[in-house]
Amino acid sequence: MGALVALEALRRLAGDRPRAGVIAVATTQEEIGLASGGGARSGAFGVDPKIAIVVDVTHATDYPGAEKKGHGDHRLGGGPALSRGSAVNPVLFQRLADVAEREKIPFSVEAAPSRTSTDADSIVMARAGIATALVSLPNRYMHTPNEMVALEDLDRAAELIAATVRTFTAADDFVPR
Numbered sequence: 001m002g003a004l005v006a007l008e009a010l011r012r013l014a015g016d017r018p019r020a021g022v023i024a025v026a027t028t029q030e031e032i033g034l035a036s037g038g039g040a041r042s043g044a045f046g047v048d049p050k051i052a053i054v055v056d057v058t059h060a061t062d063y064p065g066a067e068k069k070g071h072g073d074h075r076l077g078g079g080p081a082l083s084r085g086s087a088v089n090p091v092l093f094q095r096l097a098d099v100a101e102r103e104k105i106p107f108s109v110e111a112a113p114s115r116t117s118t119d120a121d122s123i124v125m126a127r128a129g130i131a132t133a134l135v136s137l138p139n140r141y142m143h144t145p146n147e148m149v150a151l152e153d154l155d156r157a158a159e160l161i162a163a164t165v166r167t168f169t170a171a172d173d174f175v176p177r
Contacts, residue, residue: 003024012159018168043123051131058074058138078163079108
């Protein structure tokens with residue numbers, strides 16, 4: 001789903017000629033390679049981006065008995081979840097949130113205080129550090145044969161990423177102040 005969202009964001013940007021160069025990278029070994037960085041660390045090292053927007057999934061918590069206290073309130077059809085925490089650049093997070101509000105794209109916020117358990121953890125520490133954000137898709141019944149996502153969430157995530165990329169310029173500074 002993450003690759004689909006990234007490619008759809010690129011498709012939406014194709015005719016725009018954004019002011020920033022855009023590269024999409026699909027990686028492997030995210031979960032089994034968390035300690036070593038999997039494919040994300042080497043991909044980020046090779047590309048050497050100024051920023052990275054990671055696309056992944058998060059637990060949807062819109063079913064009876066779901067643990068909202070530990071995971072937050074993320075609903076199918078409620079838009080993407082934007083993570084906040086140590087692996088997420090606060091300036092880039094705010095840019096995504098501001099664009100979502102401006103474009104009327106619904107979103108939720110997910111707390112990730114120590115790590116995200118996604119490729120964001122590896123990318124943020126590549127090279128001298130990369131300003132990283134995490135856009136997650138609510139996924140009901142994650143890691144089961146019956147995973148579910150809402151197609152409108154994929155569409156909204158792609159639009160949010162494309163609309164955010166359209167705001168980037170070479171002069172952007174992602175150093176938190």
